[in-house]
Amino acid sequence: MNSILVTGGCGFIGSNFVRVLLRDDAKLLKEKGFDRIVNVDSLTYAGNPANLSDLAGSDAYVFSETSILDQDTISSLIKEHGVNSIVHFAAESHVDRSIDTPEPFIETNVTGTLRMLEAARHHWAGLEGEAKDAFRFLHVSTDEVYGTLGPNDPAFCETTPYAPNSPYSASKASSDFLVRAYFHTYGMPVVTTNCSNNYGPYQFPEKLIPLVTLNALEAKPLPIYGDGKQIRDWLFVEDHCTGILAALEKGDLGETYCIGGRSEMENIQIVKRICGLLDELAPVGQNENAQKAGIEKYEDLITYVKDRPGHDRRYAINCERSEKECGWVPAETFDSGIRKTVQWYLDNQDWCRDIAEKKYARERLGNA
Known part of the structure; x- marks a missing residue:
């Protein structure tokens, strides 16, 4: 058995990664030389088993409800399934939550990564020959570890100094340093990726794009932090997965690769773009909630609220190294990706309703 283990595979990016590999009867999984994908997720608030429920029963897919803090169980799974590659997504990732309660971010993002590295290291140390040479540990990180950019600053790249500004980004920076240390100290075969803001299907509704979409459909206010001119580089989630x-x-x-969408936009531009798409795809005249609210267009729901503490002004990714050395380029433009995303949320109201009722009370907008 030759398996790839994914942590956090029931989350937003992780579930899309699993789906990309298993699409078309696991065509890509087989092309990459794997027999099976093992998904490890502790199913916290952002881990939704419904994201992958249709895969149950597939011989190419195994799910284990396990915390990445449980090193013994992780080690057993690696051994049982013949894992020779690990892609580590599992993380607490929402900045607002890290400001309110930092401790879970340290526990999951730092200690959890340590446990994963230790389980992987002990397994790798026991391998021999081609199996040892082929083993990989890929750590998925974020552009937020680099801090913030001015309007005319060059985009983040692999050599940009770290300057995290929130408990979340500080915890991810710490995990990145741990991965680096395991390469230089133990020779562990690690690779790190730092991505820009992801969007697409199955994203948890506290994030900017799904929350704007869902709140607009319910004719709820769309509160925007500060002046709404915070700039992010937007990456369609399936492009991130192929990267x-x-x-x-x-x-x-031992190297780092930045993965970006080449799509810098202000938050307020994103919100207005979504509102425009909803005007087209779910017109106000056909939305009972919007009619009751007395709005003429979804943009009328936009309001401005006090900015959050430590809100980075601009992120941008220079992904030239990934393109040149790994042969990767994003397949989606922002226009094509955002249309697919909004349409997905319109087509999957049951999924959205389940999240809203059982998982999370949408009280404020997650301006990424």
């Missing part, structure tokens, strides 16, 4: 696979396959050991 990770490219780095896993072609990335140099």
